Amino acid sequence: MEYTPKSVVKMVDHTLLKPEASEEAVRALIDDAKALGTYSVCISPNMLPLPADVELGDVKLAVVCGFPSGAHHSEIKAAEAARSVSEGADEVDMVINLSWATTNQFDKVEADIRAVRDAIPGAVLKVIIESAALTDDQIVAVCEAAKSAKADFVKTSTGFHPAGGASVHAVELMKKTVGNALEVKASGGIRDGKFASELIMAGATRLGLSGTQKVLDTL
Secondary structure, eight states, rough: OOOOOOOHHEHHHHHEOOOTTTTTHHHHHHHHHHHHHHEEEEGGGGOSOOOOOOTTTTOEEEEEEEEOOSSSOHHHHHHHHHHHHHHTEEEEEEEEHHHHHHHTTTHHHHHHHHHHHHHHHTTTEEEEOGGGSSSSHHHHHHHHHHHTTTEEEEEOOOOOOTTTTHHHHHHHHHHHTTTTTEEEESSSOSSSHHHHHHHHHTTTTTEEEEHHHHHHHOO
16 A cells, blocks of 8 residues: 555644643644644643634644653543543543553553543543563553553554654554554654554554654655
């Protein structure tokens, strides 16, 4: 299958998660997303609610939760997610507790995800697993936990972890594990069209991109 800008752009969460991002930068991000035709924008929760004069049009609004470390109490993640949805978010990208994942405490990982799931029953929940920091067995177990907790997506990376971002291998393994029960979002280090296409072929149905225009230009 050949991937074109027109087909790929509808899979993109156009992302701005720099801690120093300003309201003006978020406005520009939304303008870009509408002009490009991306599926959504993904921003930090402190940017909500959006100003009354900001129109999203057909663009969905995604917000991160427990970002970027995931080292937050589950009830805090749940409260953060619920507030984001109450302030307009359509989707929440939560970070797992990586300590529990790397020490094979997958029952706790599932409970953490479930706490957020229960707090936002009507919203799309994506679970960021930091795949580059996990072994293959841990990736599989965390994806199984996300599936059991009724998440909607598993997502490779925050883009902030020193272990790295998305990889074709991780996406293939994640897709094999969740099958058609969940979707897979690839994010972190996707800077050109070739890599984006490889990730889609591996099973990704959503891409988290901060440099969307460059990726589309190089497909």
